[in-house]
Amino acid sequence: MTLELILLSAGKALFMVMFGMNLAVIMTWADRRQGAMINDRVGPNRAVIWLPKRVAQALVLAPAVLIAAAVVGYVVTHKVEGAPRLGRALLFSQLAIFGLWATLLAIAGRVARSGVKNSFDAWVASIGDPRSFLWLGLGAHAVTLAAAGLLRGTDIGRTLRDVGASAGPAVFAAAVVGGAGYAAWSFERVERVGLRLFGLLHPAADGLKTIWKEDFIPPNADKFLHGLAPIVSFFPALVVLAVVPFGDTLCFGSKAGRIDLTQVMRVVPREGLCTEGAVPLQVLDVNVGLLYFFAVAGTGIVGAALAGWASDNKFSLLGGVRAASQMVSYEVTLGLTLVGAMMVYGTLRVDEMVRWQSQNTWGIFVQPLAFVLFFTASVAESKRIPFDLPEGESELVAGYFTEYAGMKFAMFYFSEYVAVVAGSVLLSVLFLGGWHLPFIDRSGIHLQIGDTVLFHQTLSHVAVIVIGVLAFIGKVVALCWLNLMIRWTLPRFRYDQLMRLSWRKLLPASLVNILVTGLVMLLIAGASASVQAGLKVAADVTQLVIAVAGLSLGVWFVVFVTSPVKKKRILASTAAQFAAHLGGTRTARMGA
């Protein structure tokens, strides 16, 4: 165990803990803020830190100047020739174009919103619709990419390459500094700048508040167990994240028996894993991964039951009993649902499961029923709406944490969110391919249907790994978001309905899922070679479906955001007529 390996292990653990906790905090925020948005309200965003003008300007300018200096400095000190030079030219020309249009779009949007304030604003406004910057920018991206493909090898191509490699970084740096400079300059007109961070300061303030609140323990409560329960509830929810891989195995080269960190810049082969210097991106690399998950997640039940029992309160006790029976019931479904997935993947190691999915197809296509069942059961496991019977404030005050206040209450509350994150993490690695994105393998972008390769572009190892980690984070965030949507849509079950759903619907369905999975696997194992090849093509088609669906979602998003808003102005009341006479309601943008 070298020092590098110890540091890497600590870094991985830190990443996973920070990922889980921060996502839980952001979900706490989103539950309030986006929940309000869904109800046509603005939500809490009044928590604010007022920054003096100069401090705000420095905060905006300093990172921009640092980024610009780092980019220019790196390019000046590291000269490259040949193929890497083309790569650099492409990367920086794309970055420069992106920086330019994004900066101009942001400024144009600001001008359109809050009016022309100087001659630069007037020039921006004279160009017309802010959307034109977006379309121009996307067009420029496409043109440069097409030029790079068409003109490769010609003299013009080489000239363009040199222009891109030298001017690209400069333009990018200028765009970054220019955008930040415009923002800093616009602060000149105000005394102070309010830092609201989209209302993110609210959960931070709430978290700080709980630390100083009174730590109330009921007089006849079991003081030890009362204090232990929040820890028992919170700890497992966080620790289950240890077996989940958040990225593909990282391959460092090995130099004289030690890890060589600089070797991640090269391209690695498509198949197989590196033999030396391999660092799996998961905290705990055990071969019983999924069993560990269930063993540890199961102890979370004890926390709620302990809290209910130790509080010396009948509401708490009822809540604790409800929590225990509910979680035990759904734990059964949770486990049985995954038997089908284990049969298909043929392993208990979570990273091997993701690898199977990246080589074949995502789990949601081979186990669609299991995905739905597991999602339902994992929502129930987190004890949140529509399954929040253990809290049931209409009948049980606050259920098993009735007698908790301050930080102990916050730990219960927080462990629910961490449980949602843990459920989403497991769902994404088991059914949504974890770090895998369609047509991206260890060597780069590789578009292949059946045996025909349509497109291939190598990417450096570190780029592939980073894309994978980002894909994993994106999937988890999307699933957490879906959890929030469910919380804000569905009403609460009745307790007998909850139990009936578990024992009479989900459990038989998961047993049927195991049976059908076994039958299909037997059929496939006995099928002819042509059927096997057809299945392989079908698997590739599913990847294509995912890719097309993802791209269409992106296109839909751009169209949705850029589509103009039509408002119906109706002067229905005397107040409205009066407001229109005065030129509208005095509006001020609320720091988003």
Place this chain on the structure above:
Amino acid sequence: MAININGPLGPKKVSGKAIARPTRSLAVQSYVPEIAKGLGITMKHFFVNTKETALGQRNDPVLESIDDGINCISYPEQRRPYPARFRGLHRLTHRPDGSPRCVACLCCSTACPAQCIHIEAGEYPEGDPRRGYERYPKRFVIDELRCVFCGFCVEACPCDAIRMDSGMHAAPYDSRDQFIFERERLLSFSGRDGTFETANPRKEPGEPGHPGVDRTKHH
């Protein structure tokens, strides 16, 4: 359907259109389509409202109040404009020299149904041309918590000295005595046009255009 009250007792034959009992199909019983529909509505609100808030395209809470979307007023950054005749906090109007127009006639405090106006009248010093002609308010106190904002004081005032056109409503202060507005406080509010005087001019006795008689009983 008319009921024959003279007919025999017993079960009556009911005529009408039979409506089929709604069947609970599998889709309804499984709740899945309905859950999907509900999620769709939630997501629509989420996306539209988040986009409009992020891009600063939120509804104008008054002019577009009938539209879908967020119609909240983010007070105090946004304020609903009050109608022109909105009766807000009282103000005492000024003479050109900045003194109150009020002549302490007590008409307003007499008219006040809530009895929230207290005036202590004072005489002008000896030699002042206004002495014996009119008085001035030594104290002019309005308890804004007792006030019912009926506007009778404004109607009663013969001198256009008290008005409710400040356009302000009472802010939530910390204690009750902060709602007791003294003379100087009432004088410090301007009208909604920002002026402290009123549109109809006041002519002091002796000035040209003064409608009444002065102390020397000359017009």
